[in-house]
Amino acid sequence: MDEHGDAPGWPGIPPAWTSSAKDGIGTTLSTGGSRIWFTLGHGVLNEIYWPRIDSPQVRDIGFIVADDRGFWSEVKREAHYRLETPAPGIPAYRITHDHDRFTLHLDICCDPERDVLLIHARLTASEPLRLYVLIAPHLGNSGTHNTAWTTKLEDDIILLAQRGVANLAVAARDGARGGFARASAGFVGMSDGWQDFFHNGRMTWEYQQARDGNVALLGELASPEATIAVGFGDTPELATTLAVSSLQFRFEQAWTSYGAAWQEWQARL
Numbered sequence: 001m002d003e004h005g006d007a008p009g010w011p012g013i014p015p016a017w018t019s020s021a022k023d024g025i026g027t028t029l030s031t032g033g034s035r036i037w038f039t040l041g042h043g044v045l046n047e048i049y050w051p052r053i054d055s056p057q058v059r060d061i062g063f064i065v066a067d068d069r070g071f072w073s074e075v076k077r078e079a080h081y082r083l084e085t086p087a088p089g090i091p092a093y094r095i096t097h098d099h100d101r102f103t104l105h106l107d108i109c110c111d112p113e114r115d116v117l118l119i120h121a122r123l124t125a126s127e128p129l130r131l132y133v134l135i136a137p138h139l140g141n142s143g144t145h146n147t148a149w150t151t152k153l154e155d156d157i158i159l160l161a162q163r164g165v166a167n168l169a170v171a172a173r174d175g176a177r178g179g180f181a182r183a184s185a186g187f188v189g190m191s192d193g194w195q196d197f198f199h200n201g202r203m204t205w206e207y208q209q210a211r212d213g214n215v216a217l218l219g220e221l222a223s224p225e226a227t228i229a230v231g232f233g234d235t236p237e238l239a240t241t242l243a244v245s246s247l248q249f250r251f252e253q254a255w256t257s258y259g260a261a262w263q264e265w266q267a268r269l
Contacts, residue, residue, distance in 0.1 A: 004206055009190020011213030015143020018046045018060045023083050026091035026110065027053075029261040033113040036232070043081035043095050045108065047138075048117055050166075050232040057166055057232060059136035059143065064193075065102050065123060066130050070201040074134075074194070075104055090262045092255060102129055107251070109258045115232045116246040118254055123224035131224060132203065134193055135170055135217040139163035148185040148217050149209035153240065157183050159217040160236050167232065169239035170219065173247040174226045181222040185210045193218025227251045 023040040037049040041060075048058040066072035075081070075097045084094045092109040102125040111118055123131045137146050140163045148161040156178035159170040172179025184206045186192035193216060196205045203220055210216075221228075231243030246254070 005208055007186040007191040007207035007210040009187040010211070011144070012187030012192070013189030013214060015059075015138065015188065015214040017138070022046065024091065024093055026093065026108070028110040028112045028258055029265055030112040034110045035115055036110050036117050038108070038110070038117055040083070040093060040095070040108070042076040042079055043083070043097055044076045044106075045117075045119070048230065050115060056141050057137065057139050057168060058230070059138045061119070061136070061230070062134045063104060063106070063121070064132040064134060064197060065099070065104060066132065066197065066202055067128065068130060068202045071101070072197045072201060073099055086259050087263065089266050090259045092259055101125060101127065104131070107255065109255050111229070111246045111254045112257050112261060114242045114246050116242050117230045118246065118251055119228040119230075120251040121221065121226055121228060125224075129224070131221045132193065133170070133172075133219045133221065133228060135159060135161075136188065137161035137163070137168055137215060137217070139166040139168065143188075143214045145212050146215045147209070147211045148215035150183040150185055150217070153244065156180070156244070157219065158240055158243075159183050159185070159219050160240070161215065161217065162236055165234050167234065167236045167239040169231045169233075169236060169243045170217065170228065171231070171240070171243040171247055172219065172221060172226045172228045174221075174223045177222065179221055179223075179226040179228065180219045182206055182220040184218045186216055186218070188214040188216050192216035
């Protein structure tokens with residue numbers, strides 16, 4: 001088995017959408033920038049819609065915390081979390097996952113200027129732990145016939161997926177450094193990142209691509225704090241450009257601008 005080439009297990013298990021139990025929903029009020037809507041459930045991102053509210057492109061984006069010695073925790077299955085908004089009526093979210101061994105903070109909003117969803121993740125623990133991002137593309141409103149792959153842009157690892165003209169790119173940044181240390185693409189239920197942890201207790205697979213099936217992506221963050229950008233576009237290059245461009249600015253800038261637009265709109269009601 002080539003753990004650095006094509007992922008085995010095509011086409012993966014039959015795809016399914018996530019639970020209808022939702023914690024929240026969000027979008028930007030920008031008219032010339034972002035065309036993204038998103039939902040939350042079980043303390044993580046669920047469906048992400050683009051470029052219209054009737055066009056889901058992602059099943060969910062979750063997180064795994066692990067010590068690389070056999071301990072691992074998927075936070076949505078633990079479901080010990082608190083959800084807050086910065087002020088009433090602002091659909092940006094601060095989610096705090098509490099575990100005996102760690103605390104994971106997730107701040108989530110749209111970039112008002114681009115087709116990009118942003119997550120600022122911060123893991124705190126009294127021991128060395130690693131943070132992993134799990135992405136389940138369902139591009140074009142379908143979990144079938146998706147292709148996922150990983151690539152490098154200079155020193156940055158980019159996670160990509162495509163189905164027809166729908167494309168997503170996931171980039172991460174830790175200050176001035178690239179945010180991902182490792183990444184893998186696989187078929188859901190067979191060679192995806194969750195299966196790697198389930199069978200091996202840590203990340204051991206680094207498959208470069210999974211073609212034409214029900215696919216998932218896994219990225220290991222290089223540090224316990226990073227901003228993750230999920231960009232969408234008609235081509236992989238456009239999705240990548242948008243995600244990387246968004247990360248050139250501080251997360252707090254998008255968070256503040258996003259919230260201010262909602263506050264201004266509510267003040268006029």
